[in-house]
Amino acid sequence: MKAASMNAHQSLAIGRPIETLEAISPAPTEPDAMVRFEAISKTYPAYRGKPGVNALQDIDFAIPRGSITGVIGRSGAGKSSLVRLINGLEKPTTGRVIVDNRDISALAGRELRLAQRSIGMIFQHFNLLSSRTAAGNIALPLEIAGWTKADIKARVAELLALVGIADKHDRYPSELSGGQKQRVGIARALATRPSVLLSDEATSALDPQTTRAILDLLANINRELGVTIVLITHEMSVVRQLAREVVVLDGGHVVESGHVADIFTHPKHPITQSFLAEVIGDSLPVSLASRMTSEPSAGGQAVIRVQVRGAGAGDTVVARLARDLGLDVALLSARIDEIGGQHVGSLTLGIPGGEDAVTRTLAWLSQHQFSAERLGYVA
C-alpha cells in the first residue's frame, strides 16, 4: 500500500497539542501519510539464553491521514511491535517511522514525550487506574501535560459527553461495564487531542454487541475529529466493520495490503484467505451443505461460489451468465455485506449441464474478473 495510491479521506479538524512540535524535527514528506514505515526491521536481541527474535522485516507502508486502517495478524505476527514503533516505545533496528511528518524513531526524552501526546492509545484491558474515577482517569494525561484545573474540568466534561458517558463522571472502574471502561479509555486517549489513535485489540474483551457500539464510536470519532485510527486486531470481523484499508502481517512481514473491499473480494495470501473464511460465511446453508457431494451425478448441478462486489453485482452476474452462456443458472445462496463502504459478498450458484458448462462458467467468471471456486455438486 503506497501512500501515493491512497486517498486522504479528510484533513485534520482537531486542534494542536498545547505545546507545538514544529521546531523539533522538520521532516517534510508526503502530506498524505499520517504514519509511514520506511524499510523497517525490528530484532529483539538474545537475552538470558533466549535467542534473538526477528519480529518485523522489510516493512514499508503508509497509513493515510484521516483513515481507519486495520493491521491484522495471528499471535506473534508482529502487531504489537508495530504499534510500539508508532508511539516510540520501541526503536526500529533499521529504518524510520514517520508519524505526522516527524521521524519518531529519532526522538528521545522530552521531544519524544511531546510527540507521544499526539498519539493516543487504547488497550484490550482498558488499563484504567482503579483508584481514580472515570473523570480522574481522563484527567491524568492533561495533568501530566500541565493543563490548569479549570481547563481540565472543562475538557473532561467535553470528553465524557463525546464518548456517551457524561453520567459516569464520578464512577470508579469497578462500577463500570467493559464497554463503559473502554469509553473512558477512549476519552483518556483523546484528551490531548491526538492526531493518531492506536487501538490494540480494544474490543477483544467485549461481547459482540458492545464491540459493535465501540466500533461505531470509533467511526464517529474518525469522522467528526478527523483522527487517524490504526486498528490492531486478530479479528477480520473488526476490520470489516470499521476499516477502509487493511495490512495483513504474518511472520513479521506484510503479506498483503490494500482497500478492505479489494482484499475481501480478491484475497491472495493464504493467511488472508483463512482470516476471511472466519468471517464471510464459508458456511453454506445447512440444507445445501448436507446435500453436497464431491462427485457429479447425472442430471445434477455443480456448486460454484463467486465473490461479488458493488451494489447489484450479485443480480448482474447471474443474469449475464445465464444470457451469455445460455445456462439455466440457479442461485442457491447469497450473502452480501457492506465492507469498507462497498457491497461485498458471495453467491453460491448451481450450474447444470456437466463438466463443459462448469468449464465455460469458470472461464467466463475469470474473464470478467470474478474470483470463483467449485465447491462440489448437488443432485
Ligand SMILES: Nc1ncnc2c1ncn2[C@@H]1O[C@H](COP(=O)(O)OP(=O)(O)OP(=O)(O)O)[C@@H](O)[C@H]1O
Ligand atoms: N520485548 C520482546 N523481547 C523479545 N521478543 C519479543 C518482545 N516483544 C515481542 N517479541 C517477539 O516478537 C514476535 C512478535 O511479537 P508481537 O508481540 O509484536 O506480535 P503480536 O502479533 O502482537 O502477537 P500477539 O497478538 O500475541 O500479541 C514474537 O515472536 C514475540 O515473541
